[in-house]
Amino acid sequence: MDVQNIRAVAEGIRGEVRKALVGQDEVMDLMLTSLLVGGHILLEGVPGTAKTLITRAFAAALSLQFGRIQFTPDLMPGDVLGTNLFNFQTNSFVLTKGPIFTQLLLADEINRTPPKTQAALLQAMNERIVTIDGKDYALGDDFMVVATQNPIEQQGTYPLPEAQLDRFLFKIIIDHPGRDEEREIVRRHGHRSAMPRLQDFDIRAVADSALLGAAREAVSGIRLTDPLIDYIVDVIRATRAHSSLEVGASTRAANMLASAVRAFAVLQGRDFVIPDDIKALALPVLRHRLTISPSAEIEGLTTDRILREVLDQTPAPR
16 A cells, blocks of 8 residues: 555544544544554543543444443453353363453553453553463454543542553543534534434444555555654653653653654655654653653653653754
């Protein structure tokens, strides 16, 4: 596939999602970028900002198997992965697969379940394999996790450990819509109190697994010049040296950023990457991989503010 074909498919997906969703164009761009490089996404936003709706609409525009897990405090790892149950008729154990055996998984309110259950996703997200009773089961190249979490509630929640946060390509902050967009949402969806039903919007799948595979192969072939590689490495290393950060970004973060900017450039209609692509993706790729020092937290600094400072101070190639 060439760049224009990939961009046309992306526009088709956007068009189908917009049948149900109003606004959130930046979120859609990042979700499409992640789809093209096989990454996972963490969506963070207050209740009622369409985190679940955008994921369900996104899945409906793809010919991929969709699964959803509502995370709760009593959820166990076996409820996610599945378990071997003894069949008395055949006198053997039979695998009962859990909801993780899908292609696009919505992990709803992932921070409501204990770390032991959160960790059940680690191997699946990193290797696309699930190990149950010593046997490996492949999930396929299309396996993608979109997790949601609510940032304002602390009681009954379990912060994601750093090791799991590092598995997410993007952490996307979903904010309230603008006034005109909010007015359109009320006009379109204000006649019901429940979540809109996707079947009412006639969302059609415009991409399948084979097409996505071809698009990913084309994206991986986009060349990243040496000055841009140097720029990515300099930004990553600058986070490790920043006085307001206890822990900077890892080499995995550098690889993920390099991968993501290729797809982002293609979605803009280019077969080459520019420094602005790196600047555009630095925040969603890095904001969840950094640990702020206690003194910086007292001063009210945030990872986004520190990252913008790092980008301002790191010379970009011309």
